[in-house]
Amino acid sequence: MRIFCPVFAVLCFAVAGCGRDSMTGTREPVVAPTGRETHVTDEEVRQKVGEAADAAAKHARQKKAEFVEATERELNELDAKMARVDERMGEMTAEARQRWEEQRPALREKREALAKRLDELKSASNDAWEDVKGGFDAAWQDLSHAYDEAAKNFE
Numbered sequence: 001m002r003i004f005c006p007v008f009a010v011l012c013f014a015v016a017g018c019g020r021d022s023m024t025g026t027r028e029p030v031v032a033p034t035g036r037e038t039h040v041t042d043e044e045v046r047q048k049v050g051e052a053a054d055a056a057a058k059h060a061r062q063k064k065a066e067f068v069e070a071t072e073r074e075l076n077e078l079d080a081k082m083a084r085v086d087e088r089m090g091e092m093t094a095e096a097r098q099r100w101e102e103q104r105p106a107l108r109e110k111r112e113a114l115a116k117r118l119d120e121l122k123s124a125s126n127d128a129w130e131d132v133k134g135g136f137d138a139a140w141q142d143l144s145h146a147y148d149e150a151a152k153n154f155e
Contacts, residue, residue: 060126067133068122071140075115078147082107085151096153103150110143 082104089097117136124132 057126060129064121064124064126064129067129068118071118071121071136074140075111075118078111078143081147081151082111099153100150103146107143107147107150110139110146114139114143 085100086104089100092100114136117132117139121129121132121136
């Protein structure tokens with residue numbers, strides 16, 4: 001036990017001194033097993049954080065643009081479906097025509113409200129568009145469900 005303590009102390013000092021420049025006392029960069037240095041400067045960190053932030057912003061812009069494009073396409077498809085029902089009104093029974101004429105204004109109103117929300121989403125910042133999208137998704141589901149219910153009788 002008496003030999004163990006001094007040997008242990010010498011090993012601790014030797015390990016503590018590893019990686020230090022004997023002239024300046026500063027730490028040398030630690031070399032990873034791959035042979036690459038793991039020492040990273042503050043400037044490198046700032047640069048990498050900046051690159052990551054730029055990539056995140058670009059990704060948000062792309063996702064927003066894709067969402068807007070897909071939604072506009074879906075709105076156009078819904079408009080076309082509603083126009084087809086309008087075109088077939090002459091083929092409908094009087095009862096079916098009356099139901100469609102009663103339901104159509106509410107559908108158009110919901111569609112206009114959705115278009116307004118889409119405009120809000122387009123003008124939302126890239127950071128805030130996900131929040132705006134949540135409300136938009138709910139409005140889209142409402143319109144889609146209302147159209148599906150109304151169209152069951154007409155398509």
